[in-house]
Amino acid sequence: MHTKSDELSKESSATGLSKNSRRSGRFAFFCLIPVAVFIGLFFLFPAVVFLAYSFLESSYYKVYLVPTLGNYIKVLTNPVYFKVTLNAIRIGLMTAVLSVGLSYPVAYFIRFKMKKGQSTIMVLIIVSLLSSYLVRVYAWKTILGWNGMINQLLLALQLINEPLSFFLYSKGAVVITLVHVFLPFAILPILASLQNVDASVIESAKDLGASPLTAFLKVTFPLSSTGVAAAFLYAFVLAAGDYVTPQLVGGTSGMMVGLSISNQFIRTGKYGEGSALSFVVLIVFISIFLLVFNSMKALKLIPKKQQRS
Amino acid sequence: MTHTPGHCYDKKARRVVKRFDWLTVYSIVVMIFLFLPIGLIVLFSFHSSPRLAFPFEGLSLRWYREVFIRADLIPALFNSLIVAGATTLISMTLGVLAGLGLTRSRSRFASIVGVLTSLPILMPGLFLGVALLSLFAMLKIHLSLLTVIIGHTIYTIPYFILVIRSRLERFDLMLEEASRDLGANRFQTFHLVTLPIIRSSVIGASLLVFALSFDEFLITFFIIGSDSTLPMLIWSMLRRTINPSVNAVATMILTFSLILILVGNRLADLKISMAERKMQIT
Amino acid sequence: MRKVSLKSKNQTGISMAQQMNRRVFLKTLGGVAALSGINALPGLSSVLNAAQVGGRIDFLSWEGYDLLNETKAWREKNSVSIASTYIGSMEDTQAKLVGGAGVGYDLITYNQGYIGLYRKLEILKPLEAASMPNYPDIMPMWRQEGSSWVQDGKIWGVPFTWGAYTLTYNADIFKTPPKSWFDLLDKKYKGRIGIIDDMLIAVPMAAALAGFKDKLPNLTAQELKKSMDMMKKFKAQARSIAPSYGELTSMFVSKEIVAAIPCWGAVALWARDQGANIKNTLPDEGGFCFVDAYAVPPVVDNLSTTMAFINHALSPEIQAAHSKSLAGGIVNLKARPFLHESVKNLYDYDDLGSLFEKAPFTDLPPQESKKYTTYEDWVAAWEEFKVS
Numbered sequence: 001m002h003t004k005s006d007e008l009s010k011e012s013s014a015t016g017l018s019k020n021s022r023r024s025g026r027f028a029f030f031c032l033i034p035v036a037v038f039i040g041l042f043f044l045f046p047a048v049v050f051l052a053y054s055f056l057e058s059s060y061y062k063v064y065l066v067p068t069l070g071n072y073i074k075v076l077t078n079p080v081y082f083k084v085t086l087n088a089i090r091i092g093l094m095t096a097v098l099s100v101g102l103s104y105p106v107a108y109f110i111r112f113k114m115k116k117g118q119s120t121i122m123v124l125i126i127v128s129l130l131s132s133y134l135v136r137v138y139a140w141k142t143i144l145g146w147n148g149m150i151n152q153l154l155l156a157l158q159l160i161n162e163p164l165s166f167f168l169y170s171k172g173a174v175v176i177t178l179v180h181v182f183l184p185f186a187i188l189p190i191l192a193s194l195q196n197v198d199a200s201v202i203e204s205a206k207d208l209g210a211s212p213l214t215a216f217l218k219v220t221f222p223l224s225s226t227g228v229a230a231a232f233l234y235a236f237v238l239a240a241g242d243y244v245t246p247q248l249v250g251g252t253s254g255m256m257v258g259l260s261i262s263n264q265f266i267r268t269g270k271y272g273e274g275s276a277l278s279f280v281v282l283i284v285f286i287s288i289f290l291l292v293f294n295s296m297k298a299l300k301l302i303p304k305k306q307q308r309s
Numbered sequence: 310m311t312h313t314p315g316h317c318y319d320k321k322a323r324r325v326v327k328r329f330d331w332l333t334v335y336s337i338v339v340m341i342f343l344f345l346p347i348g349l350i351v352l353f354s355f356h357s358s359p360r361l362a363f364p365f366e367g368l369s370l371r372w373y374r375e376v377f378i379r380a381d382l383i384p385a386l387f388n389s390l391i392v393a394g395a396t397t398l399i400s401m402t403l404g405v406l407a408g409l410g411l412t413r414s415r416s417r418f419a420s421i422v423g424v425l426t427s428l429p430i431l432m433p434g435l436f437l438g439v440a441l442l443s444l445f446a447m448l449k450i451h452l453s454l455l456t457v458i459i460g461h462t463i464y465t466i467p468y469f470i471l472v473i474r475s476r477l478e479r480f481d482l483m484l485e486e487a488s489r490d491l492g493a494n495r496f497q498t499f500h501l502v503t504l505p506i507i508r509s510s511v512i513g514a515s516l517l518v519f520a521l522s523f524d525e526f527l528i529t530f531f532i533i534g535s536d537s538t539l540p541m542l543i544w545s546m547l548r549r550t551i552n553p554s555v556n557a558v559a560t561m562i563l564t565f566s567l568i569l570i571l572v573g574n575r576l577a578d579l580k581i582s583m584a585e586r587k588m589q590i591t
Numbered sequence: 592m593r594k595v596s597l598k599s600k601n602q603t604g605i606s607m608a609q610q611m612n613r614r615v616f617l618k619t620l621g622g623v624a625a626l627s628g629i630n631a632l633p634g635l636s637s638v639l640n641a642a643q644v645g646g647r648i649d650f651l652s653w654e655g656y657d658l659l660n661e662t663k664a665w666r667e668k669n670s671v672s673i674a675s676t677y678i679g680s681m682e683d684t685q686a687k688l689v690g691g692a693g694v695g696y697d698l699i700t701y702n703q704g705y706i707g708l709y710r711k712l713e714i715l716k717p718l719e720a721a722s723m724p725n726y727p728d729i730m731p732m733w734r735q736e737g738s739s740w741v742q743d744g745k746i747w748g749v750p751f752t753w754g755a756y757t758l759t760y761n762a763d764i765f766k767t768p769p770k771s772w773f774d775l776l777d778k779k780y781k782g783r784i785g786i787i788d789d790m791l792i793a794v795p796m797a798a799a800l801a802g803f804k805d806k807l808p809n810l811t812a813q814e815l816k817k818s819m820d821m822m823k824k825f826k827a828q829a830r831s832i833a834p835s836y837g838e839l840t841s842m843f844v845s846k847e848i849v850a851a852i853p854c855w856g857a858v859a860l861w862a863r864d865q866g867a868n869i870k871n872t873l874p875d876e877g878g879f880c881f882v883d884a885y886a887v888p889p890v891v892d893n894l895s896t897t898m899a900f901i902n903h904a905l906s907p908e909i910q911a912a913h914s915k916s917l918a919g920g921i922v923n924l925k926a927r928p929f930l931h932e933s934v935k936n937l938y939d940y941d942d943l944g945s946l947f948e949k950a951p952f953t954d955l956p957p958q959e960s961k962k963y964t965t966y967e968d969w970v971a972a973w974e975e976f977k978v979s
Contacts, residue, residue, distance in 0.1 A: 027495065031410030032422045035403040035466065039425050043463050046440035047432070059967070060712065060958065061689040080971070083978045088433075102339050109336040119578075121340075122513060123570045128347050129520035130566050131559040134543050138361060138551070139346035142353065147362045147845045149349070165782055168847070169831045183343055185468075188517055192510040193475035226478050230471040233430065241433040244527075247788065247834040252826055255977045258433055262527075263974065265439045266686040267790075268967045278436045285431050359865045362845035380659045381675065442690050452695060531687060534695055535649035535674035545654035545677035548835035550861045 054275035061269035071276035081260060085281060088256040089288060091171070092240025095178045099186040099235035100228060102179065107190040107227075108220075112199055122191065125184045133181060137248050140177045144168040144249070169251025177249050178239045185238065186231035193227025194220075225296075233289055240285065257281055347563070354556035361551060372557040381542060382558060389539040392454055392529075393522040396461040400518045403462070404469035405511060409503075411470070412477040430467040437464055438528035445532060452534040460532045461522040468521060469514045476510035516570075644899045649892065650675040651684060652700040656752075656883065658904060661912040665903050671896055681705060681791070688714045688888055695890075697897045700883045701748055703739040704791055704808075704955040708966070709886075710747065711958060716887045717745035722898035725905035729922045730943075733882070739952070740884055748884030751904050752919035755938065755950050756792050757871045757878040759854035761843060768872035772800055775850055776824060784828040785839050785851040790973040792879055795953045796853045797822035799876055808954040809963040819976050825852055832977060837861075843869050853878055856937065857918030878950040882922075 057066040075081055110118055143149045144167040151163035167173060197220055205215040221228070243258035261281070264274030353361055357369035376382050411423050429437060441460050445452060480503070488498040504511070526540035533541070543555050650657045654677040666672065678684055681702050688696070689712050701709055709715050720726050726734070726749065733750040734741055740748040758769060769775065775784055787793060795807050797818040803810060810818065826832075830848050833839045836855050842848045843862040851858070854871075862869035885901045887894065903909055910921045911929030920938045921927070927940060939946060956966050964972070 025414055025416065028410040028414035028419065029416070031406040032414070032419060035407040035410075035426060035470075036422050038403055039429070039463065039466070042441065042444070042459055043429055043437075044425065046444040047428075047436075049443070050436070050440050060708075061685065080975050080978050084974075102342075105332060106336045106339045109332050113332060113336075119509065119574055120571070122509075123516075123567075123574060125343065126513065126516040126520065127563060127567050127570060128343060129517070130523060131347055131350055131563050132540055132543055132555070133524040134540065134547060135350055135555050135559040136346055138547075138555075139349045139353075141841075141845075142349050142361055142363070143346065145362060145845050146847045147364075149363060152363050165830075180342065180346060183339075184520075185517065188513050189472045189475050192472050192513060193478070195476060195510065196479040223479070224475075227475040230475055233427075233471070234468065237430050237433075247832075248838070251831040252829050252977075255974070258435075260974060261433060262435050263970055265435055265690075266680070267682045267970050269686070269689065270967070271439070274439070275436075278433055281433045282431050285433070360844055361841060380663075439686075439690060442687070446690070530676070530679070530683065531690070533676060535647075535651070535676055537676055541677060542654070544679060547837050548653075548679065549655060549837045549857075551837045551841045552865075 050271070050275040051279060053271050054273075054279055056272050058270050058272035059268070061271070063271055068272075071270075071272045072280070074273060075276045075280050081257070081277060084255050084257040084260050085284060087254045088240040088258070088281075089284065091174055091178065091246070091256065092236045092285075093288070094175045095182065095239035096232050096236035098175065098179045099182055100190075100231050103183055103186040103231060104190055104228065107187050107194055110187075111191060111194040111197075112202075122188075125187055129184050134244070136181055137177055137245055140173070140180065140249060141168060144173050144176070168249060169253070171250065171253045173249040173251075174246050174253070177245050178242060179235075181245070182235045182238050185234040189230035189234070190224060190227040193224040193230075197223045229293060232292065236289065237285060350556050351560045351563070353553050354560040356553050356556075359550075359552040361553060361556075372552070372554045373561075375554045376557050376561070379554070381537065382539075382554075385537045385539045385542040386558070386562075388454060388536050389523055392457050392461060392538060393519045395458045396465060396522040397515050397519045399458070399462045400466045400469045401511065401515050404466055404473055404514070404518075407466075407470050408473035408477050409499075411474060412480070413482075426470045427467050429463050435527050435531065438531035441528070442531040452532055454534070454536060456532045456534070457529055457538070460528050461525060464525060464528060465518040465521045469518050472514035472517065473507070473510060476507050480507065644896050645670040646672070646893050646896055648673045648698050648897055648900055649696045650698045651687065651696040652678055652698070653883075655913075655917055656700055657698075658909065658913055661909050661916065662900070662903060665909075669896075669899070671900065673900075680789075685709065685712055685714060688712075695892075696888055697891045697893050698900065699886050699888060701886050702791065703750075703882050703884070703952050706739040706742070706747060708955055708958060710742070714888050715747045716889045716891060717747060718749065718887060718898070718901075720746060722895070723749065723902040723905065725902050725923065728907075728925055729905060730924060733884075733922055739882075748886040749901050749905070750882045750884040750922050751901075751910070752913060752917055753880060753882035753922065754919050755856050755871075755873075755878060755880045755946065756796070756853040757856060757873045757950065758850060758852065759839070759843070759856070759859050759869060759871050760850040761846075761848075762868045762870045764849040768870065769850070770875055772852060772874050772876050774874075775852060776828060780849060781828050782830050783847075783849045784825060784830060785842050785848040785854070786822075786825060786829050786832045787836065787839060787851065787854060788832045788834050788977070790969055791953060791955065792853055792881070793822065794818065794969050794973060795879055799879075800825075804877065808956045809960075810956070811962065812964055812968070815964045815968065815972055819972050822976060823979060826976070826979070840865070843867055860918045860933065860937070873946075873949055879953045880947060880950045882920075882952060 053063050054071050055067055055069070057064040057068050057070070110121055114121065141148070145151070146163045146165065146168070148168065150167055151160075154160045155163065201223075202215050202219055205219045206212065210218065240256070241258050243256045243262065246254065246256050247259070257277070261274055261277050264270045264277060352365070354372055355368045355370070356365065357367035357371070360366070407422070407426060411419055411426075437460060441456070441463070442452075444450075445456055450456060484502055484506070485498050488502045489495070493501065524540055526538065526544050529538055529541055537545075539558070543558070546555060648671065650673050652675075654675075657673050657675045659673060659675075676687075676696075678687075684699055684701070685705075685708070688699070699714075701715075729750065732738065734746075736742070736744065740746065740750060758772060758775075760769060762768075794815075795804075798804060798807055798810060798814070801814070801818040801821040803814050803818060806814060830842065831838075833842065833851075836858050839848070839851050839854055840858045840861045843851070843858065844865045844867045846867075856871050859869040859871045885904065887897055891897060904913070905923055907923060907926040907929055910923045910926035911931065913919065914921050914926070914934050914937075915931040918934065918937065921930070921940075924940065956964055956969050958966055
């Protein structure tokens with residue numbers, strides 16, 4: 001059937017600059033203006049100023065117009081900063097991998113296997129987020145603690161004689177709590193991108209002889225890769241930047257870099273050093289994320305270029 | 310949404326059923342993992358003693374009474390709702406527009422804006438709070454709930470945009486083309502074609518933003534005026550004495566939002582099915 | 592509308608707000624001019640006459656220090672409302688006041704050690720004794736020239752509550768109170784000790800244990816290192832470095848820990864409320880005390896009401912009331928007969944002298960010094976301790 005839209009699409013693919021695409025280009029431009037202005041004014045501007053601060057001397061909440069590389073040197077050579085950043089990255093990666101690993105199958109299940117109640121379950125997941133973060137962390141203390149649920153269960157089943165102490169106040173407790181807290185943040189983007197995947201496409205792949213695993217790896221996963229990337233990013237930065245949970249359930253096992261940054265800005269008022277640390281950590285986070293993302297591309301799990309339908 | 314052709318199931322019935330079992334079990338386990346702590350929160354909100362630890366000593370409504378006696382919990386709750394609500398509306402508006410712009414344009418400007426919108430997520434710690442505090446001081450903007458809303462929007466908008474992009478990335482533009490061919494202008498197309506299709510992702514992302522804003526207390530402290538939001542209050546309460554009154558607050562929030570959203574969802578479904586029925590009749 | 596005054600004392604340093612002002616002025620004249628007209632809605636307090644008592648007090652300090660429940664009757668009578676922002680650590684106060692160029696609060700508090708820093712940051716306003724009729728009733732030590740509250744003939748702060756950091760322990764485990772902090776290093780308590788994450792109290796504690804108590808707050812780098820090494824021995828015994836006293840309380844109650852070093856006396860009170868048998872004791876090596884004082888920042892909206900509030904907080908009834916709710920010591924001995932049962936014997940009011948000798952008030956280290964470790968050095972040392 002020869003429709004007008006066929007003609008138009010032929011035209012646009014031929015010339016590349018049809019009236020429609022020019023109009024949509026302008027439309028897209030105008031769509032972007034509000035957010036660009038907002039972020040430009042309230043984020044980019046102060047961030048640039050603080051970037052400038054990172055090259056200046058500062059102490060006790062005052063910044064002096066004295067240029068220096070001292071802040072960056074301190075940040076890059078201080079063993080404490082190195083340790084806490086490493087800690088943050090480790091916890092962040094573990095949380096992200098576990099979050100994505102746990103939530104992908106669930107999102108898949110909700111999207112393809114649940115006939116009814118998809119929106120209900122999504123609502124339940126998101127509503128669980130509205131119970132305060134702090135209260136949720138405390139709930140984990142009730143589960144993992146000396147007198148907690150797990151220990152009580154193990155004692156009742158007589159599997160142990162005395163409560164086990166390593167469940168709480170350990171790195172493991174931090175990861176479990178963070179995974180739980182950020183799980184909805186991982187499920188949601190994956191679910192959103194799976195909405196794009198038409199079940200019939202998967203079926204067709206299987207009809208053509210692909211095993212379920214191949215169909216998944218070659219069809220489903222790549223099509224939902226943006227969602228997976230978003231989920232990984234959220235879980236990673238939220239977990240790596242968090243420093244409240246380690247204080248509450250991490251025991252003596254280690255501070256994370258967010259607290260160091262907080263200390264520089266709040267306690268010592270060294271805006272220069274705090275900014276330098278923030279930007280170094282920013283670069284580290286971006287690098288890690290790109291590393292993971294590109295290695296997935298290399299493993300052909302993610303398409304090299306995004307296909308537009 | 311999931312209309313798989315019937316004949317495929319007949320052929321692969323056995324394989325499908327097997328996978329169905331594992332996946333279901335796994336999903337149920339993860340769901341338990343997700344909701345068990347929530348259940349504990351609700352349980353302990355009724356604890357008759359102030360301990361937030363087992364053994365469980367009995368049921369009581371005392372903490373709910375405490376919440377209403379306290380002079381500061383309810384105002385803090387309202388502040389949080391106002392801030393989260395406004396943040397969600399602004400993020401949603403800016404975010405949907407941005408999502409549309411980013412997925413429909415391949416210009417340099419679009420890619421720059423794309424990177425820009427993901428930067429706030431990557432700034433660690435209280436950087437946002439301190440930077441905004443300095444900005445407001447310089448621009449002589451008084452600190453208030455409005456400044457908190459601005460801060461929360463910056464904090465949450467990258468999350469919204471990323472989710473909406475995942476959804477819009479493969480959105481079939483032909484649908485919009487077709488609609489405009491049929492005479493609808495851009496606004497009508499968006500309202501009647503695009504929006505209903507991405508509706509669930511928009512709502513999901515909005516709820517995510519709401520939750521993020523509602524829970525935020527580190528950045529908020531810096532840019533708030535002489536007010537408190539609920540998580541700030543809980544954080545400061547937890548510093549002195551931890552008791553189940555915070556559980557009571559959390560349970561109340563959970564219940565109200567659950568009712569609100571489920572009712573809203575039901576109403577929306579009703580609207581859609583009524584519209585569908587209308588279309589079938591005509 | 593509140594006028595913000597940006598003062599820069601230091602010749603070489605300019606406050607950030609001023610600096611940003613200059614830069615922006617040079618770069619984007621038009622934009623800033625347009626934007627600087629933005630104001631939030633004016634506060635209630637500005638509507639009322641400054642000389643009368645009434646209106647809103649904007650409060651920035653610990654939750655509970657705004658005495659919302661205790662002062663309810665007085666506030667209703669005088670039409671006073673309090674809008675509060677609660678801090679999570681003492682430093683939050685200076686971060687917000689200085690970083691935000693002095694914006695918006697009428698009433699703050701400071702811990703005695705911070706007087707030097709806060710005077711340097713110029714976030715304290717001298718107060719008039721005449722506006723506080725109850726002021727002479729507080730114990731002389733809180734009104735002495737040269738103390739952390741009266742310097743250069745001016746009143747910078749008004750103490751209203753205090754407490755002691757001692758050894759808090761589970762009396763079910765320790766049948767007799769431990770005589771020395773080093774008792775906690777016994778192997779059987781491994782993983783059962785709590786440490787508070789509060790540099791201002793933990794570092795002096797470490798110094799006291801290492802034998803440098805008399806040198807405080809001036810420690811050389813070597814002495815600081817030795818102190819932290821000593822504290823690391825306790826860290827090996829620790830279950831967790833708790834971010835708050837509420838945390839320590841819940842850890843006591845759920846039996847995660849059997850003792851805490853050092854610990855605020857109130858924790859024992861709160862833990863007892865939750866049914867745990869927790870007590871305080873002052874070991875041979877001693878402990879420390881803190882006292883919190885009300886103060887007023889230079890940019891204040893509602894001074895007369897704020898002073899009336901402070902005065903009311905010093906009255907015997909209110910002192911007794913908040914002694915119970917804050918589990919703190921009173922500063923006005925006239926309140927003694929009104930003290931609640933549970934806090935009557937919290938501190939030995941007959942002999943406070945010997946308590947304060949064994950548990951002196953801590954001071955912050957110098958901000959700048961060639962010979963001794965500074966505040967920044969302490970922050971770094973504490974961070975290093977937590978990470979080791």
